[in-house]
Amino acid sequence: WIHVEIDRETDRADLQQITADLLRVLSDVRETVEDWGKMRDAALRIADDLPGEPLDDLADEEVEEARELLRWLAADHFTFLGYREY
Structure with missing residues:
Protein backbone atom coordinates (compact mmCIF):
# COMPACT_ATOMS: atom_id res chain seq x y z
CA TRP A 1 0.00 0.00 0.00
CA ILE A 2 1.00 3.55 -0.63
CA HIS A 3 -1.02 6.26 1.07
CA VAL A 4 -0.68 9.78 -0.30
CA THR A 10 -6.14 24.32 -7.82
CA ASP A 11 -3.18 25.45 -9.88
CA ARG A 12 -3.21 23.35 -13.06
CA ALA A 13 0.60 23.37 -13.46
CA ASP A 14 1.05 22.19 -9.86
CA LEU A 15 -1.51 19.42 -10.37
CA GLN A 16 0.28 18.27 -13.52
CA GLN A 17 3.61 18.25 -11.68
CA ILE A 18 2.15 16.28 -8.77
CA THR A 19 0.66 13.77 -11.21
CA ALA A 20 3.95 13.38 -13.08
CA ASP A 21 5.90 12.94 -9.84
CA LEU A 22 3.48 10.32 -8.51
CA LEU A 23 3.56 8.37 -11.76
CA ARG A 24 7.38 8.40 -11.73
CA VAL A 25 7.53 7.16 -8.14
CA LEU A 26 4.97 4.43 -8.82
CA SER A 27 6.97 3.33 -11.85
CA ASP A 28 10.17 3.17 -9.76
CA VAL A 29 8.40 1.12 -7.08
CA ARG A 30 6.92 -1.23 -9.69
CA GLU A 31 10.34 -1.85 -11.26
CA THR A 32 11.92 -2.50 -7.87
CA VAL A 33 9.20 -4.95 -6.86
CA GLU A 34 9.45 -6.78 -10.17
CA ASP A 35 13.26 -7.03 -10.00
CA TRP A 36 13.94 -7.67 -6.31
CA GLY A 37 14.23 -11.43 -6.80
CA LYS A 38 16.81 -10.98 -9.56
CA ARG A 45 25.54 -15.63 -6.83
CA ILE A 46 28.28 -13.13 -5.98
CA ALA A 47 28.59 -14.61 -2.48
CA ASP A 48 28.95 -18.09 -3.98
CA ASP A 49 31.49 -16.86 -6.54
CA LEU A 50 33.82 -15.28 -3.98
CA PRO A 51 37.00 -17.33 -3.87
CA GLY A 52 37.60 -19.75 -1.02
CA GLU A 53 41.21 -18.68 -0.73
CA PRO A 54 42.54 -15.24 0.25
CA LEU A 55 42.80 -12.61 -2.45
CA ASP A 56 45.98 -10.60 -2.98
CA ASP A 57 45.07 -7.73 -0.66
CA LEU A 58 42.36 -9.36 1.46
CA ALA A 59 42.66 -11.84 4.27
CA ASP A 60 40.52 -14.98 4.19
CA GLU A 61 38.43 -13.59 7.07
CA GLU A 62 37.57 -10.49 5.04
CA VAL A 63 36.43 -12.54 2.06
CA GLU A 64 34.31 -14.73 4.33
CA GLU A 65 32.87 -11.64 6.02
CA ALA A 66 31.85 -10.23 2.62
CA ARG A 67 30.27 -13.58 1.71
CA GLU A 68 28.31 -13.68 4.99
CA LEU A 69 27.18 -10.06 4.57
CA LEU A 70 25.82 -10.71 1.08
CA ARG A 71 23.94 -13.76 2.29
CA TRP A 72 22.56 -11.86 5.29
CA LEU A 73 21.41 -9.00 3.05
CA ALA A 74 19.73 -11.48 0.70
CA ALA A 75 17.84 -13.06 3.62
CA ASP A 76 15.31 -10.20 3.65
CA HIS A 77 17.47 -7.89 5.78
CA PHE A 78 17.84 -5.32 3.02
CA THR A 79 15.71 -3.82 0.27
CA PHE A 80 17.58 -4.02 -3.01
CA LEU A 81 16.78 -1.06 -5.24
CA GLY A 82 19.33 -1.84 -7.92
CA TYR A 83 22.80 -3.11 -8.61
CA ARG A 84 25.52 -2.66 -11.17
CA GLU A 85 28.14 -5.05 -12.47
CA TYR A 86 31.65 -3.83 -13.26
Missing part, protein backbone atom coordinates in the same frame (compact mmCIF):
# COMPACT_ATOMS: atom_id res chain seq x y z
CA GLU A 5 -2.29 12.92 1.05
CA ILE A 6 -2.26 16.10 -0.98
CA ASP A 7 -3.62 19.43 0.19
CA ARG A 8 -6.31 20.93 -1.96
CA GLU A 9 -4.58 22.32 -5.02
CA MET A 39 18.81 -8.61 -7.36
CA ARG A 40 18.67 -11.00 -4.39
CA ASP A 41 19.77 -13.86 -6.65
CA ALA A 42 22.66 -11.74 -7.92
CA ALA A 43 23.84 -11.08 -4.35
CA LEU A 44 23.73 -14.81 -3.59
